[in-house]
Amino acid sequence: MIQRKISRYKNDQRIQVAVDCVIFGFDGSRLNVLLIKRSFEPEKGKWSLVGGFVGNEENADEAAIRILHDLTGMDHIYMELFYTFSDVDRDTSGRVISIAYFALINVSNFSEQLLRDHEAKWFPLDKIPTLIFDHRRIVLKGKESLRRKFEHYPIGFNLLPKKFTLPQLQNLYEAIYEAPLDRRNLRKKMGSLGILTKLNEKEKKSSRKGAFYYVFDTVKYRKLQSSRVKFI
Amino acid sequence: MIQRKISRYKNDQRIQVAVDCVIFGFDGSRLNVLLIKRSFEPEKGKWSLVGGFVGNEENADEAAIRILHDLTGMDHIYMELFYTFSDVDRDTSGRVISIAYFALINVSNFSEQLLRDHEAKWFPLDKIPTLIFDHRRIVLKGKESLRRKFEHYPIGFNLLPKKFTLPQLQNLYEAIYEAPLDRRNLRKKMGSLGILTKLNEKEKKSSRKGAFYYVFDTVKYRKLQSSRVKFI
DNA sequence: TCAAAAGTGTTCTAGATACACCCATGT
DNA sequence: ACATGGGTGTATCTAGAACACTTTTGA
Numbered sequence: 001m002i003q004r005k006i007s008r009y010k011n012d013q014r015i016q017v018a019v020d021c022v023i024f025g026f027d028g029s030r031l032n033v034l035l036i037k038r039s040f041e042p043e044k045g046k047w048s049l050v051g052g053f054v055g056n057e058e059n060a061d062e063a064a065i066r067i068l069h070d071l072t073g074m075d076h077i078y079m080e081l082f083y084t085f086s087d088v089d090r091d092t093s094g095r096v097i098s099i100a101y102f103a104l105i106n107v108s109n110f111s112e113q114l115l116r117d118h119e120a121k122w123f124p125l126d127k128i129p130t131l132i133f134d135h136r137r138i139v140l141k142g143k144e145s146l147r148r149k150f151e152h153y154p155i156g157f158n159l160l161p162k163k164f165t166l167p168q169l170q171n172l173y174e175a176i177y178e179a180p181l182d183r184r185n186l187r188k189k190m191g192s193l194g195i196l197t198k199l200n201e202k203e204k205k206s207s208r209k210g211a212f213y214y215v216f217d218t219v220k221y222r223k224l225q226s227s228r229v230k231f232i
Numbered sequence: 233m234i235q236r237k238i239s240r241y242k243n244d245q246r247i248q249v250a251v252d253c254v255i256f257g258f259d260g261s262r263l264n265v266l267l268i269k270r271s272f273e274p275e276k277g278k279w280s281l282v283g284g285f286v287g288n289e290e291n292a293d294e295a296a297i298r299i300l301h302d303l304t305g306m307d308h309i310y311m312e313l314f315y316t317f318s319d320v321d322r323d324t325s326g327r328v329i330s331i332a333y334f335a336l337i338n339v340s341n342f343s344e345q346l347l348r349d350h351e352a353k354w355f356p357l358d359k360i361p362t363l364i365f366d367h368r369r370i371v372l373k374g375k376e377s378l379r380r381k382f383e384h385y386p387i388g389f390n391l392l393p394k395k396f397t398l399p400q401l402q403n404l405y406e407a408i409y410e411a412p413l414d415r416r417n418l419r420k421k422m423g424s425l426g427i428l429t430k431l432n433e434k435e436k437k438s439s440r441k442g443a444f445y446y447v448f449d450t451v452k453y454r455k456l457q458s459s460r461v462k463f464i
Numbered sequence: 465t466c467a468a469a470a471g472t473g474t475t476c477t478a479g480a481t482a483c484a485c486c487c488a489t490g491t
Numbered sequence: 492a493c494a495t496g497g498g499t500g501t502a503t504c505t506a507g508a509a510c511a512c513t514t515t516t517g518a
Contacts, residue, residue, distance in 0.1 A: 007248060007326030008274065013285055016239060017247045017318075017329060042240065053245055056327065060318040084316040084331050086249075086292040094239030095288060097249060097331075099316050167470070184472070185508070192506090207469040209515040230506090399497070416499070417481070424479085439496040440489040462479090 016096045019063045020051035020135070021079070022142035025107040025122055026159040028168050028206070031175035032107065032122040033139055035131070036071075039119070042093045043132040049139070050120075051098065060099045068103055071118055072110065078158040079103040082145035083138075090134045098134075102142040104158035125175070150176055151232055154195065157216045165203045165211035166190070173232060193229065195221045248328045251295045252283035252367070253311070254374035257339040258391040260400050260438070262356045263407035264339065265371060267363070268303075269351035274325045275364040281371070282352075283330065292331045300335055303350055304342065310390035311335040314377035315370075322366045330366075334374040336390035357407070382408055383464055386427065389448045397435045397443035398422070405464060425461065427453045 023034040038048040050071055054063040060081065068077050079101045086097040107122065115121060123129065128139060150156055156172055166187060173181050190196050197217050202210035255266040270280040282303055286295040292313065300309050311333045318329040339354065347353060355361065360371060381387055388404055398419060405413050422428050429449050434442035 007246070007328075009248065009285075009326050009328070011248060011285055013248055013288060014239070015247075015249045015286065015288070016241065016243060016245055017249065053241075053243055054247065054318065054329075056245060056247070057320060059320055060316060060329070081316060084292060084313060086286065086331065088289060088291055094241050096239075096241070097286075097292070099318065099329075165470090182509075183470085184510085187472080189507090204516095207515090208517045209468080209470050211470060397497090414482075415497085416483085419498080420500095421480090436489090440491085441487070441495080441497050442489075443497060 014095060016094060017054045017060075018051050018096050018098045019054055019060055019067060020049045020085075020098045020100050020138055021064060021067060022049060022100065022102045022139055023068070024102060024104050024142075024146060024159060025110065026172050026175065027107045027122070029171045029175075030124045031159075031172070032124050033128060034110075034120055035123055035129070036121075037119040038132060046132045047129045048132045049135045054099070060101075064099075064101045064103070071120070072105065072114065074105070074109060077103050077105055078155060080145075080149065083141050085134055085138060087134065092133065098138070100138050100142060102146050104146075104155060106159060106161050108161050147176055152230065154216070154221060154229075154231055156231075160216075163199060163201070163203075163213040163215055165213055167206070167211050168203075169214075177232065189232075193224065193231075195224065246327060248326060249286045249292075250283055250328050250330045251286055251292055251299060252281040252317075252330045252332050252370055253296060253299060254281060254332065254334045254371055255300070256334060256336050256374075256378060256391060257342065257354055258404050258407065259339045259354070261403045261407075263391075263404070264354040264356050265360060266342075266352055267355055267361070268353075270364060271351070278364045279355075279361045280364045281367045286331070292333075296331075296333045296335075303352070304337065304346065306337065306341060309335050309337055310387060312377075312381065315373050317366055317370060319366065324365065330370070332370050332374060334378050336378075336387060338391060338393050340393050379408055384462060386448070386453060386461075386463055388463075392448075395431060395433070395435075395445040395447055397445055399438070399443050400435075401446075409464070421464075425456065425463075427456065 025032045025034060034050065035047045036050055038044055038046050050067060052063065052067045054060055058066065064079055068079065069075060081099060081101050084097060084099045088095065090096070090098070125143065128136065131139070156176070159172060160168065170181055170183060170186050173186065195217050196214045199213040199215060201213050203213055204210040257264045257266060266282065267279045268282055270276055270278050282299060284295065284299045286292055290298065296311055300311065301307060313331060313333050316329060316331045320327065322328070322330070357375065360368065363371070388408070391404060392400065402413055402415060402418050405418065427449050428446045431445040431447060433445050435445055436442040
C-alpha cells in the first residue's frame with residue numbers, strides 16, 4: 001500500500017520533476033548519443049533524450065535506473081547526475097525541471113531490435129539532429145561533464161566491450177577529447193598505469209595485421225583509485 | 233499579473249523543489265561554512281544550510297541568487313550548482329528535492345550585524361555541528377565539488393578580499409586541500425601564471441615584518457582562461 | 465608486392481617537488 | 492637582542508610531448 005506523503009510546508013509551488021539521460025555509446029570508432037522519437041505530445045515524433053518523471057516513491061537515481069532499464073533491459077549501467085535544468089519555459093507544456101544524467105553503455109549490448117522497439121537511434125556527437133526543448137544544451141553539458149570526469153576516473157571502460165583493442169581505446173580517447181592522440185604515448189601511459197591485461201587473441205576485422213585484445217584489470221585499478229590518477 | 237502555468241502532463245507527482253546553498257567563506261586562515269538556525273518547523277532552532285523553495289516564475293539559479301541576496305544584500309556572488317539531492321525521505325515533512333549550490337564569499341563583506349539578524353554563524357569545515365536532514369552530506373559533497381573546480385579555475389579569488397597577501401592565499405589552498413603547501417613553490421607557480429599584481433603596501437596585523445598585498449589581475453587571467461590552466 | 469593498420473623507443477622539455485637560509489620588524 | 496613570520500633560488504625528478512621506422516597480413 002503506497003501512501004502519498006502530505007507536505008507540512010505551505011507552498012503553492014507546482015513544479016514537476018523529471019530525469020533525462022544522455023546515453024553515450026561507443027561503436028569502436030565514434031562516440032554516439034542515443035535519442036528516441038518522442039511518443040507523446042507535445043513535440044510527438046521529434047528527437048529527444050530518454051527521460052521520464054520521478055515517481056513519488058523513488059529518488060532521481062532510482063528513476064534514472066528505472067528509465068534505463070525500461071529502455072535497455074540492462075542493470076548496473078554506469079550513470080552519473082551531472083546537472084539540473086530548471087528554466088521556467090524549458091518544457092513548453094508545463095513547469096518541469098530535469099535532473100540530467102549521463103550514462104555510458106557498450107553499444108554492442110544494444111540490439112537492432114531494441115532500437116526499433118523504442119524508435120531509438122544512435123547519433124554521432126557531431127551529428128545530433130534538432131532536439132526538443134533544451135535537450136541540445138543538456139547533451140552539450142553532458143559531454144563536457146563526461147570529459148572532465150574522464151580525465152581522472154577510468155569510466156571510459158564502461159563504453160568499451162569486455163575485450164577491446166588499443167586502437168579502439170585510442171579512438172575513444174580521441175572521440176571524447178576531439179583531438180588526435182599519439183599511439184605510442186597512449187601505450188606508454190597505459191603501460192605505466194598497469195591496468196590493462198593483454199590477451200593472446202586478435203581482433204581481425206578492422207585491419208589485416210589484427211590488433212591484440214586487452215581486458216581491463218579491475219583489481220589493479222582499485223589499488224590506484226585512492227590516488228586520483230590522471231588518465232590523460 | 234502572474235499567471236500560473238497549467239501542466240498538460242497527466243501526473244499525480246507531488247514533489248517540491250528547493251535550493252540549498254553551501255556558503256563558503258575564508259577568514260584569512262580557515263575555510264568556513266555559513267549556517268543558520270532554522271526559523272520554522274520542522275527542526276526549528278537546529279543548524280541548517282541556507283535555502284528556500286524555487287518560485288513558480290524563477291529557475292534554480294535565480295532562486296539561489298534571490299536567497300543569497302536576501303541573506304547578504306550582495307549581488308554577483310560566485311555560485312555554482314553542484315548536485316541535486318532527491319532521496320524520498322531526506323526532508324522529514326514532505327517530499328522535497330534540493331538543488332544544491334556552493335557559493336563563495338569574502339567573509340569580510342559579512343558584518344556581525346548581518347550574522348545576528350539571521351541567526352547565522354560561520355563554522356570551520358572541520359567543526360560543522362549536527363545539521364538537519366541530509367545537510368551534512370550536502371556540505372561534504374559541496375566541499376568535494378569546490379576542490380575539483382578549484383584545481384582548474386581561479387575561483388578561489390572569490391573567497392579572498394580584493395587585496396590579499398601570499399600567506400593568505402597559501403592558507404586558502406591549504407584549507408581547501410587539507411594538505412600543506414610549500415611557500416616557494418606557490419610563489420613560483422603564481423609568478424609563472426602571471427595573474428597577480430604586487431602592491432606597494434603591506435598587511436601588518438599578522439606579522440611583524442608584514443606581507444605585501446597583491447591583487448588579482450583579471451585581464452591577464454582572461455587570456456589564460458581558454459587553455460584550462462592548472463592552478464595547483 | 466603492396467597497401468593498410470599495428471606495434472615499438474628515445475629524446476626533449478616543462479612543470480612539480482624538495483629543500484635551507486636571510487630579512488624586516490615590533491617588542 | 493630576539494622571536495616571529497615573510498621572502499628568496501637551486502637542484503632533481505617525473506610526466507608529457509614530439510617524433511619515424513618496422514611488422515604483419517589479406518587481397
